[in-house]
Structure formats: C-alpha cells, structure tokens
Amino acid sequence: MKLKLALAALLLVTLAQAEDAKKYHNGKLLQMESLQCTVFENQSANASDSALCHEYVLQGDDLLFHLRAKDVRRPVLLPVGKQVGYRMEEDRFYLRLAASDKKEHEYLVLSIEPREKSEARVQTALKVNHLQ
Secondary structure: OHHHHHHHHHHHHHHHHHOOOOOOEEEEEEEEEEEEEEEEEEOOOOEEEEEEEEEEEEEOOOEEEEEEEOOOOOOOOOOOOOEEEEEEEOOEEEEEOOOOOOOOEEEEEEEEEEOOOOOOOOOOOOOOOOOO
16 A cells, blocks of 8 residues: 555656746737738639738847747737747747747747847957056
C-alpha cells in the first residue's frame, strides 16, 4: 500500500515538473490594416472569392512583426494600441490578449523587420587636458 502511494506521488511530481510554463514576450499592437485577400479558389470557374484580411503590426522589444490571422474565416479583432503577449514555437506564432487570458490565437508572420529605437543618444563630455 505504501509502495503504491509512493509511486503515485512520484508520478504526480514528475508530471508537474514536465509541464513547462510558456514564456511570453510583451509587445504593443501599433496598427491594423484591412486588405483584400483570397479565401479560396474555385477551380472550375477560375474565379476567386475574396474577403478582407486584417494585417497587424506588432512592436516587440527589437523587432516589428507584420501578422495576419491564420484562420481567415473567423478572425479575432485585436485591440490596437494595447499590450499583448506573444510567443514563437518552432514555425508558429501565438498571441495572447491578456496575461490572465489562457486562450492563444495563432497568426502567420508575413514579415519581420528590425525596430528603430528612438532613444536620445548620450553624448560624452570632452575631457580637457589642463596642460594644453
């Protein structure tokens, strides 16, 4: 009986250790654009039905991400100007709207560009040699 209890406790401890907490980065949604995108193609008529796709710009620490929802038919509108959490796992990009929100939304990364930081440059004082 004690052996079964010890094995069950050991199993629970290893399961708790195995589940890693996902690391999220913070970013700010800068803008959203609605663009025409192809939803599906009708091969028999050579015509394509199109809808509006929402493209977002997410400002990370050092990068700007251009994103589009992976699910084009049921996209989630994101709050522009708000902070969101994001993480990248292999070739997938996930957004979480609030820290308390456990639901993730998958997005496609269209492009990544380095972010230009607009910090004031620190100018060093010129040391004057007293012998001059």
